[in-house]
Amino acid sequence: MYIPPYFKMDDPEAIQRVVRENGLAMLVTASSEGLKATHLPLLYTPSPDGGEIAGHMARANDHWRVLDGEAESLAIFQGPDAYISPEWYETAPAVPTWNFAVVHMRGPIELIDDREWLSSHVDDMVHFHESRTLDHPPAAPDSDLKASLLGGIMGFRMTVQSIEAKFKLNQNRSEGDRLAVADQLDTSGSQTAVEVAALMREHGEG
Numbered sequence: 590m591y592i593p594p595y596f597k598m599d600d601p602e603a604i605q606r607v608v609r610e611n612g613l614a615m616l617v618t619a620s621s622e623g624l625k626a627t628h629l630p631l632l633y634t635p636s637p638d639g640g641e642i643a644g645h646m647a648r649a650n651d652h653w654r655v656l657d658g659e660a661e662s663l664a665i666f667q668g669p670d671a672y673i674s675p676e677w678y679e680t681a682p683a684v685p686t687w688n689f690a691v692v693h694m695r696g697p698i699e700l701i702d703d704r705e706w707l708s709s710h711v712d713d714m715v716h717f718h719e720s721r722t723l724d725h726p727p728a729a730p731d732s733d734l735k736a737s738l739l740g741g742i743m744g745f746r747m748t749v750q751s752i753e754a755k756f757k758l759n760q761n762r763s764e765g766d767r768l769a770v771a772d773q774l775d776t777s778g779s780q781t782a783v784e785v786a787a788l789m790r791e792h793g794e795g
Contacts, residue, residue, distance in 0.1 A: 590693050590753050595761050598690070598754035601635065603792060607668040607690050607754070608633045612718065616644070618662040618698075620655040627652045631664060632714055633694070639749035642694060643710055645742045653743045656698040662747060666692040669784035673759070677773040678766045686759075688770075688785050693753040701744035710744055711735070758789045767793045 598604060614631045617624055631644040642664055646653055656662065668690030675683035701707070712730075719727035759767045767789055774786035 590691075590755060592753065592755045593761075596755050596757045598756040598792070600792075603756070604692055604752065604754045605633070605635055607692050608666045608694075611666045611668060611692075615665040615667070616652070616662055617665065618652065618655055618660065625652040625655055630714060630718070631666075632710075632717060633666075633749075639696070639752065642696075642747040642749060643713075643744070644747075645707065645710060645714075645744045648741055648743050653700060653745065656700055656745055658699045659697050661695050661750075662698050664694045664747060666694070668692070669781040669788065671774055671777070671779065671782040671785040673770055674773075677770045678762065679769050680763060680766055683766075686757075688758050688789065690756045690758075690785075690788055691754070694747070694749045694751070696748045696750040698745050698747045701746055703744070704739055707739050707742060707744045708735070711739070711742075756788065756792050758785070758793045760793055764794075 612630060613628055615626060615628050616631070617626045619625075627646055627650060629644055629646055631642050634641045634643070670687060670689035673686045673688050675681075675685055701710075715730065716727055759770055762770075771786040771789045771793075774782040774789075777783070
């Protein structure tokens with residue numbers, strides 16, 4: 590990923606927040622038939638040496654068949670994004686642009702076809718997302734339904750070997766320009782634009 594120095598993000602907490610708050614990721618793997626890409630929820634567990642990503646996909650999806658435990662895959666976690674009008678800057682000249690935060694994680698993927706692991710993994714994923722969505726603990730799953738569905742998925746685990754994060758937040762503009770843009774995003778009526786504005790105020794200095 591092309592990252593100019595002023596857009597490069599190295600803060601582990603900021604990176605983990607984008608990954609944690611992103612409900613859907615994209616997994617990309619090269620194969621003899623071309624690139625395989627699947628959009629799916631992924632759970633990231635950080636560690637000093639890179640961490641681990643756990644996920645699952647439908648057995649009917651042939652993407653998992655190219656995951657051999659050795660070839661590198663790319664997991665893309667897309668954070669909030671927003672269009673930026675040149676009219677919002679205090680200074681001129683200016684051109685339209687797009688502000689965003691994105692995290693790339695790479696590593697080999699090990700397939701896990703184990704009912705006990707899959708059951709625990711699905712519980713972890715449901716608890717994580719339900720707890721963030723509801724104001725109460727998630728209900729216990731229907732055991733018969735869960736058992737019938739587990740047979741239709743394949744689990745996997747990525748050993749994260751590299752992490753790249755790009756936070757493009759007008760760090761190459763003046764503080765006045767950044768604050769003016771953030772104010773405009775706050776009044777846009779878009780929740781994702783408001784989230785970009787918050788990131789700009791927190792990480793906008795180049």
